Amino acid sequence: MISEASFIDVALRSWKNNVDRAGTFFSALSQEELQREIAPGKNRLIYLWGHLAAVNDRMVAILGFGERLHPELDAMFVSNPDKTVDLTLSPEKLKHIWDEVNERLWTGICNLSPSEWLQKHTAVSDADFIREPHRNRFAVLLGRTAHLAYHFGQAVLAKHES
């Protein structure tokens, strides 16, 4: 039990580090900087931030913490590519949503027991889970941590860092 908690602790730290790093980075950008593309013709920084907020918001439901908070993000940041839909929220509002979503998630994941981490997430069927028991909540956490790092690596390119 102590040992299981140690594995979870490491994963939570990794998640938190990646969320905080992204949050600090995006929150410090001006409205003008958020309009920058990460590379010519690619996504803008504001789109990446909204995309990460939307995907994290989806985790609320996938991890079984209840309904997600901001389904309206998907049309702007998930279902459609950047620059095809008007963004109807300000950077301040996005920052508020970012903090709200990640606090909701953090509260939820800090309260899961080891056995709950190994239960299936809500996006996998009972039948699939019998065949693939690794499709559990813990896998969602690690997958989304990598997803954050993937897009954060892109975001820093627009900020003249490497």
Added chain:
Amino acid sequence: MISEASFIDVALRSWKNNVDRAGTFFSALSQEELQREIAPGKNRLIYLWGHLAAVNDRMVAILGFGERLHPELDAMFVSNPDKTVDLTLSPEKLKHIWDEVNERLWTGICNLSPSEWLQKHTAVSDADFIREPHRNRFAVLLGRTAHLAYHFGQAVLAKHES
């Protein structure tokens, strides 16, 4: 014990997925494509690939599997920025090293017991580990998985994907 193994299994799958995804991507690039920059003035794809190979090679020693295989990679891909040092290895050779390093790592990490995963890695001192027991092998694995994802997110930008 069974449960600990489940947490490790998820992390190994995430590691392997990220290694395989990067390996498939870089291996398919032509010599010419490998010279592309991920964004104007930024690292070339060949540099990112070599950088990931070098950092994974360092893991061999950090995880306590013995001496790393290719310390000569560091001068080209870690200690110096891209385009400041001549790259003295061909893409074929780099592909060979990539496979060799990742196979060595995979063999090592598949043989670690849960308690060994929670032991300190070789880059942390005994004194620091007493204060910060989360600086263990498992943290190295999760950190390096995020590192792979971070740079892979950058690499795909040069390949006209998002």
